[in-house]
Amino acid sequence: MNITTPSSPASTLNPGLEPPAVIGPQPASVFADRAARFERLAAGHPSGDWLAFLARLTRVQHELLQRHPAVALPDAAALEQARRHAMPPLPANGWRRDPAWQRHLAILADRLMPDVPAVLQPTLIALASAEAGELDRLADSVLRAEYDPADAARLPFVAAALQVYWTWMAAQPALTGLERLDVPGLCPCCGSLPVASVVQTGQYTGARYLHCSLCNTEWNLVRVKCSTCGEGDKVSYRVLEGEAGQQDLVRAEVCDDCHSYLKIVHRDKEATADPVADDLATLALDILVDEAGYLRAGPNPLFVPGGAGD
Ligand SMILES: [Zn+2]
Ligand SMILES: [Zn+2]
The missing domain is CATH 3.90.1670.10 (FdhE-like domain)
Known part of the structure; x- marks a missing residue:
């Protein structure tokens, strides 16, 4: 070193x-560019298979973001209050999540299933059939960055779905400035x-x-x-x-x-x-x-x- x-x-x-x-996310390119970067980094890398899988996951994030439904955002009063108190307007801890993120997760699991490493297949199957309450528990764990080793395999997929949801909100005009x-x-x-x-x-x-x-x-x-x-x-x-x-x-x-x-x-x-x-x-x-x-x-x-x- x-x-x-x-x-x-x-x-x-x-x-x-x-x-x-502050620079907001660029929804047209943020995940597409990241996926391309994962692909380039995967070539010849000792963890190349894993990085290539993350490239595919990030491509699905891009597709989900391009056709994201309109979900609730903080209203003008809430934005003003956040500004006045120097608080984040879309707090990872405390923001009332739209169930859209769980639909992202279901699509992510479905799209990745054909080429997921065999060891992760049961994880994706479990996520696809998990109840909303269990998914919310996993989401809280991701958003607080408190990772229980027992959930380790599932959390990156939950995080990927939450990233799509939060990136869409962060990129809306109401959140600029x-x-x-x-x-x-x-x-x-x-x-x-x-x-x-x-x-x-x-x-x-x-x-x-x-x-x-x-x-x-x-x-x-x-x-x-x-x-x-x-x-x-x-x-x-x-x-x-x-x-x-x-x-x-x-x-x-x-x-x-x-x-x-x-x-x-x-x-x-x-x-x-x-x-x-x-x-x-x-x-x-x-x-x-x-x-x-x-x-x-x-x-x-x-x-x-x-x-x-x-
Ligand atoms: Zn320091
Ligand atoms: Zn953020």
């Missing part, structure tokens, strides 16, 4: 172009933890955003700053050695103040890099940083230890 010192991010920022505080919360490490739209942070390319090259693990909203956080405790003095970076082309594309930003870490994905070095897919293709980095005593600051709910891919 290599240790690198912080680079000087300010110099790469476009002068005069203030990056927006959000401000950051007082807590830097929580999504301004749904209050979830980030899966990773992303250094942007294009218009806002060099700006860093945290990427929501649930609704795919991104929110700006200056670089070389810990997303958990807000300190920057003891931040450094860890990278995996040796993986040609991958090196430096995904780094672990570790904080010696609070001993947490979050990965930082460089779209400025590879425009197709994706916080969810590139995270799951670099689990070896998590193992190294974990062994060094750091606790991961946000989940990737498509991977639950003890479940598929572990």
Whole structure:
């Protein structure tokens, strides 16, 4: 494992172009681009079969999002109240979920059944026939990031369905113009933890955003700053050695103040890099940083230890 010192991010920022505080998800491309990225990462990867399966799962997420039904959103008064109190308007914990997400899950299970790894077939069959109350219990577990090992195999599919539902809501015009919360490490739209942070390319090259693990909203956080405790003095970076082309594309930003870490994905070095897919293709980095005593600051709910891919 290599240790690198912080680079000087300010110099790469476009002068005069203030990056927006919050960027909502792009429904036409977010899951399609992620699926394509999973496919590319799967080629020649030791966990290639699993990554290729996640590519198929993400394709179904894309299709579900394109034909998503109109579901209830917070009304103007609720949006205003959330803004005034700096609270997320679509809180993962507390939002009254539309049953649409359970229909997403049923379709996901049905579509994936033909090419699911044999070991996961019983999981999909069980999910397809589960009662609404049981599915709600699993959803609560995903949304609180409290993963019971007994549920490990089912939770990534539940999470995938919830991601479609929350991403659709987060992308609606009523939810634009959000401000950051007082807590830097929580999504301004749904209050979830980030899966990773992303250094942007294009218009806002060099700006860093945290990427929501649930609704795919991104929110700006200056670089070389810990997303958990807000300190920057003891931040450094860890990278995996040796993986040609991958090196430096995904780094672990570790904080010696609070001993947490979050990965930082460089779209400025590879425009197709994706916080969810590139995270799951670099689990070896998590193992190294974990062994060094750091606790991961946000989940990737498509991977639950003890479940598929572990
Ligand atoms: Zn969110
Ligand atoms: Zn910290």
